[in-house]
Amino acid sequence: MSASGPATESGTLLQIEDVGKTFQMGEVAVEVLRDISFDVRRGELLVMVGPSGSGKTTLLNIMGGLDTPTVGDIWYGEQNLAVASPRELTRYRREHVGFVFQFYNLVPNLTARENVFVATEISKKPLDVDETLEMVGLGERMDHFPSQLSGGEQQRVAIARALAKNPQLLLCDEPTGALDYETGKNMLRLLVDLSNTLGKTILIITHNTAIAPVANRVIRLRSGEIHEVHDNPHPQPPEEITW
Amino acid sequence: MVSALDRKLLREVRATGAMLIAITSIIAVGVMCFVYMRSAYYNLSLAKFRYYNQCRMADFWIEVKKAPLVDVDRLIDVPGVTAIRPRIQFFATVDLERVIAPLNGLVLSLPDLRKPIINDIVMQSGGYFTDRRANEVIVNSAFARKHGIRPGHTIHLLLNNRRQELHVVGTAISSEFVYLVSPGSLAPDPEHFGVFYIKRTYAEEVFDFEGATNQIVGLLDPAHKETPGEVLRRMEVMLEPYGVATSYGLRTQTSNQFLSDEIQGLGVFSTIMPAIFLAVAALVLNVLMIRLIDQQRTIIGTLKALGYYDSQIFLHYTKFAMAVGLFASLIGLGLGYAMSHFVLSIYKMFYEFPSLENHIFPGTYLGGVAVAVLCALIGSLQAARLGLSLKPAEAMRPKPPPQGGEIWLEHFSGFWSRLSFGWRLVLRNVFRHKLRTSVGIFATSLGAGLLTCGFILTSAIAFLINFQFELVTRSDVDLHFKDEQGRPALLEAANLPGVSLAEPQFDVSCTFVNGPHRRRGAISGLLPHSQLTTPRDVDGERVRIPSVGLAMSSKLAEILHLRPGDHVTVLPTQGRREELHVPVTALSDSYIGMAVYADIDYLSHLMGEEFAVTGVQLAVDGGELQRNSLYREIKQLPGVQSVNVRADVIRNMEFIVETQRIFIVFVVLFAGVIFFSSLLNSSLVGLAERRREVATFRVLGYNEWQVGGLFLRESLVVNSLGTLLGLPLGYALAWVLARVYDTEMFRFPLVAPTWVWYAAVGMAIVFALTAHAVVQRAINRLDWLDASKTKE
Ligand SMILES: Nc1ncnc2c1ncn2[C@@H]1O[C@H](COP(=O)(O)OP(=O)(O)OP(=O)(O)O)[C@@H](O)[C@H]1O
Ligand SMILES: [Mg+2]
Numbered sequence A: 001m002s003a004s005g006p007a008t009e010s011g012t013l014l015q016i017e018d019v020g021k022t023f024q025m026g027e028v029a030v031e032v033l034r035d036i037s038f039d040v041r042r043g044e045l046l047v048m049v050g051p052s053g054s055g056k057t058t059l060l061n062i063m064g065g066l067d068t069p070t071v072g073d074i075w076y077g078e079q080n081l082a083v084a085s086p087r088e089l090t091r092y093r094r095e096h097v098g099f100v101f102q103f104y105n106l107v108p109n110l111t112a113r114e115n116v117f118v119a120t121e122i123s124k125k126p127l128d129v130d131e132t133l134e135m136v137g138l139g140e141r142m143d144h145f146p147s148q149l150s151g152g153e154q155q156r157v158a159i160a161r162a163l164a165k166n167p168q169l170l171l172c173d174e175p176t177g178a179l180d181y182e183t184g185k186n187m188l189r190l191l192v193d194l195s196n197t198l199g200k201t202i203l204i205i206t207h208n209t210a211i212a213p214v215a216n217r218v219i220r221l222r223s224g225e226i227h228e229v230h231d232n233p234h235p236q237p238p239e240e241i242t243w
Numbered sequence B: 001m002v003s004a005l006d007r008k009l010l011r012e013v014r015a016t017g018a019m020l021i022a023i024t025s026i027i028a029v030g031v032m033c034f035v036y037m038r039s040a041y042y043n044l045s046l047a048k049f050r051y052y053n054q055c056r057m058a059d060f061w062i063e064v065k066k067a068p069l070v071d072v073d074r075l076i077d078v079p080g081v082t083a084i085r086p087r088i089q090f091f092a093t094v095d096l097e098r099v100i101a102p103l104n105g106l107v108l109s110l111p112d113l114r115k116p117i118i119n120d121i122v123m124q125s126g127g128y129f130t131d132r133r134a135n136e137v138i139v140n141s142a143f144a145r146k147h148g149i150r151p152g153h154t155i156h157l158l159l160n161n162r163r164q165e166l167h168v169v170g171t172a173i174s175s176e177f178v179y180l181v182s183p184g185s186l187a188p189d190p191e192h193f194g195v196f197y198i199k200r201t202y203a204e205e206v207f208d209f210e211g212a213t214n215q216i217v218g219l220l221d222p223a224h225k226e227t228p229g230e231v232l233r234r235m236e237v238m239l240e241p242y243g244v245a246t247s248y249g250l251r252t253q254t255s256n257q258f259l260s261d262e263i264q265g266l267g268v269f270s271t272i273m274p275a276i277f278l279a280v281a282a283l284v285l286n287v288l289m290i291r292l293i294d295q296q297r298t299i300i301g302t303l304k305a306l307g308y309y310d311s312q313i314f315l316h317y318t319k320f321a322m323a324v325g326l327f328a329s330l331i332g333l334g335l336g337y338a339m340s341h342f343v344l345s346i347y348k349m350f351y352e353f354p355s356l357e358n359h360i361f362p363g364t365y366l367g368g369v370a371v372a373v374l375c376a377l378i379g380s381l382q383a384a385r386l387g388l389s390l391k392p393a394e395a396m397r398p399k400p401p402p403q404g405g406e407i408w409l410e411h412f413s414g415f416w417s418r419l420s421f422g423w424r425l426v427l428r429n430v431f432r433h434k435l436r437t438s439v440g441i442f443a444t445s446l447g448a449g450l451l452t453c454g455f456i457l458t459s460a461i462a463f464l465i466n467f468q469f470e471l472v473t474r475s476d477v478d479l480h481f482k483d484e485q486g487r488p489a490l491l492e493a494a495n496l497p498g499v500s501l502a503e504p505q506f507d508v509s510c511t512f513v514n515g516p517h518r519r520r521g522a523i524s525g526l527l528p529h530s531q532l533t534t535p536r537d538v539d540g541e542r543v544r545i546p547s548v549g550l551a552m553s554s555k556l557a558e559i560l561h562l563r564p565g566d567h568v569t570v571l572p573t574q575g576r577r578e579e580l581h582v583p584v585t586a587l588s589d590s591y592i593g594m595a596v597y598a599d600i601d602y603l604s605h606l607m608g609e610e611f612a613v614t615g616v617q618l619a620v621d622g623g624e625l626q627r628n629s630l631y632r633e634i635k636q637l638p639g640v641q642s643v644n645v646r647a648d649v650i651r652n653m654e655f656i657v658e659t660q661r662i663f664i665v666f667v668v669l670f671a672g673v674i675f676f677s678s679l680l681n682s683s684l685v686g687l688a689e690r691r692r693e694v695a696t697f698r699v700l701g702y703n704e705w706q707v708g709g710l711f712l713r714e715s716l717v718v719n720s721l722g723t724l725l726g727l728p729l730g731y732a733l734a735w736v737l738a739r740v741y742d743t744e745m746f747r748f749p750l751v752a753p754t755w756v757w758y759a760a761v762g763m764a765i766v767f768a769l770t771a772h773a774v775v776q777r778a779i780n781r782l783d784w785l786d787a788s789k790t791k792e
Helices: A056-063 A086-096 A112-120 A129-135 A151-164 A181-198 A209-214 B004-055 B069-077 B141-147 B200-207 B229-242 B254-295 B297-306 B310-350 B362-389 B392-396 B413-418 B421-432 B434-472 B487-494 B554-560 B600-606 B624-636 B646-689 B691-700 B704-740 B754-781 B784-789
Strands: A012-025 A028-041 A045-049 A071-076 A097-100 A169-173 A201-206 A217-222 A225-231 B060-068 B081-087 B089-095 B103-110 B122-126 B136-140 B154-159 B162-173 B193-199 B212-220 B244-249 B477-485 B499-514 B517-526 B550-553 B567-572 B580-588 B596-599 B613-620 B640-645
Touching (some): A012 A056, A028 A056, A045 A056, A045 A209, A097 A151, A112 A129, A112 A151, A129 A151, A151 A181, A181 A201, A201 A209, B004 B122, B004 B254, B089 B193, B103 B200, B136 B141, B141 B162, B254 B362, B254 B434, B297 B310, B310 B362, B421 B434, B421 B704, B434 B754, B477 B499, B477 B624, B499 B554, B499 B600, B517 B554, B517 B600
Parallel strands (some): B517 B596, B550 B580
Antiparallel strands (some): A012 A028, A217 A225, B081 B212, B499 B517, B499 B567, B567 B580
16 A cells, blocks of 8 residues: 555545535536535445436546535545645646546557556556556556457556556446446456455445445435445455346 | 657557648648748848949949049039949940841940959959950850850940950859849840940940040948938939939849849748748648547546646647647758759849859748747647646536537528538538638638639739730831931831831930929830830720820829829930920820830920931841841941840740749649648548448448538538639739839739639639548548447
């Protein structure tokens, strides 16, 4: 685990307090998130489930510093992301967060390895690119372009890219959403392993409730509000779950 | 190590392919124009500056009938005058053994012993005068070259009615005659007109000019160099008793004026042409970049999510544009260097310099690169900013589907309902992509404007030659006498072999005065029904020579603020030199000089003569043999100052036209680059955006030609709108040029025969079709099955 952490005791990485988000769509204001409060604990595997449109991506974006809440605070150590400047948010993303997107978002004109380089080039203490790619099982195909890789392989590149920056927090938006059952399961395996071996804090959001049992903690979102948070002292290995 | 983003950039530049070629070529042409025109500008300016210094180019010229040197020396006391040199100047006919046609020359005196003088010469071969003989001559290089005259040869000149043998000691050039034209002509004719320098003592002897001069050249102090008018007038007053024929400053000296106008024109065009091309390039690049940014929304969002700063992303995208700009400008520099070399070689055919080299001016080359990169930067700025304004969270969301509302044309339901499905699609696309359509229209209108203007200029030159040398002047051979002569001279000329018609001409040089407006000029007395010179009006209709009063060139009338019916004061600079008041009865038009015509009897009487001639115009029949005997006889005629053969003049003008044509070819090429590139770019951007749509059509069973037809129709719509705007634009451009080049020496007619329009439209269509050929190829090669699967 990375040595440089924020000065938080009690193992809290991120503290979300009364966050709300409203989108202004011309005349109408759409309230997408309301009264969201919870902590993200250091090293946990957190799964957030909720139906489509419940505001999962919006919340993830706010937690990752891609967006700011309309009300409320998000504390990352001493820093309140809710009032941070765009430049501070960029630094936060650059140094502390790794994203894995549903559609991988690889740069088509770069090979797998180069796609990871794009991330490591701007981080302070990156992991070795080739080792990271091997860790996600892509040692053989590093010099392939995204169009030459399957969906599962592309997702692995995306995970390697997020990991190689060596961030505190890995945010995964529907990491299995675009994958078939088997590949999806492998992906979960990988994330669980990363959480166990590297001690990364990982947040997975999904509308697939079947995934929830692999987590240390599950947050259920419904219509922009937290419906339920429950601890899971005995997470199931991904092989044992089905959907 | 190259950063991953830079690698992405390089691969994207390569993948942009044909679109990149389009932009590159526009920028390259712009830079090329900038470099070659600026280079030619500086090289000519530099050559002129050095040459003028080397020869101590005069600031003024004054011609008198004959003035004693003792009085002329007092001119140095006129404030502003710093140096003078009196010399002897005469026109003469030249008799070369192997040349049957009569040749003309200007004879100038030089000091017997070499010393630094105003309007010095630069020896090209042989040497200066020796003390071995009196009758030594130095011939101007171009004439010597044309006729193979070398030091050691002898030539014959008709000096003061006597055939004189002269020994050639050397050949030389002078800054006075960089552009050497005989009086009244537009183009150098080194074969038929030469300059002959003889010793001052010899000139005094053959012309009976001991202790006298008929031309004074001199220098002015810096305060008066640019505005010599006042000083000249003072000197004229002092020389009044000796008959001032003319006086002028450097600015209006023929050679200098041609050269300086050319340099000035280059200066103007070296701004206009690159500006046109770079403006189009920036706009086309803008279209391309906006498309690129749009396509890379998610990539931009991802980069932001990864923690790239806005400045890094901005730099990344402007780098793309600047790489294109830099690459294109390097090509432009190469082309510009070659072109500048070529252009200077053309200039060398018209302008005689000791050396005219294609120096590289680093500032110009760097400037070319800087301008191109700047233009690329400007072209990418809007798009790059657009990329920045994307919020990271938003960039990641799929783009809202393009709005597909009605376009305004659809409100004309009668019209709209009659359109085929294909046309509706085409029109919707044209009107929905407003930026792209406007850029396309703008670019093609400039291209069409350039074409139209180029064509108008070509037809103007042809029109001018036809007007001046077919309509107005129709004689085959013109004789000019040294002095006024009477009727016998006319009769003698009429009896020359082969002459079918001989008409008298009586030229009186004079100053025209109307209140504060005055101009030097001449009146040509002609027979009222002359056949061989027929003044014309703008429409080419004959202007009758009035029995009383003058038929004045409208340009001169404009300068003097005169209208038909007004009276003008005429101060003859020859003969009795009495002030005359004559009416302006009619206006005529000419494109060269500012002719004024009068009835020869009327003019003779005004001048107090019964009947006077200074020249005879001849119509000649018969073949070459007869011509040759005519020429032989003319060479024997005493008192002939110059002989002009119209066929030679026309042949010489046609040479200008040939050269002109080279430049027209370039203009067409340049216009082609604009058309081709802008249409190609917008079609390819459209194709890239609508790969899915194209794929869908193909899945539905349309063949590639039907799909290509949709794109062709779109680009034809844009192209025709642009061309339609470009035609008047080109005319306006030609109008501006006609205004700029409307000088006392030369004007060009603004004529646009129908072929101009057809040719411009025709070329526009050809360019559009050529561009479409590339697009069609791209459509044929499109892997539409794959395209139908891509998400975009
Ligand atoms: N930029 C925006 N402007 C307007 N509305 C937005 C914007 N972003 C999200 N929304 C709306 O907010 C709601 C929640 O969106 P969000 O993407 O967070 O849902 P989600 O839970 O991730 O759904 P899914 O499972 O389908 O991805 C949706 O109704 C969406 O339309
Ligand atoms: Mg979502």
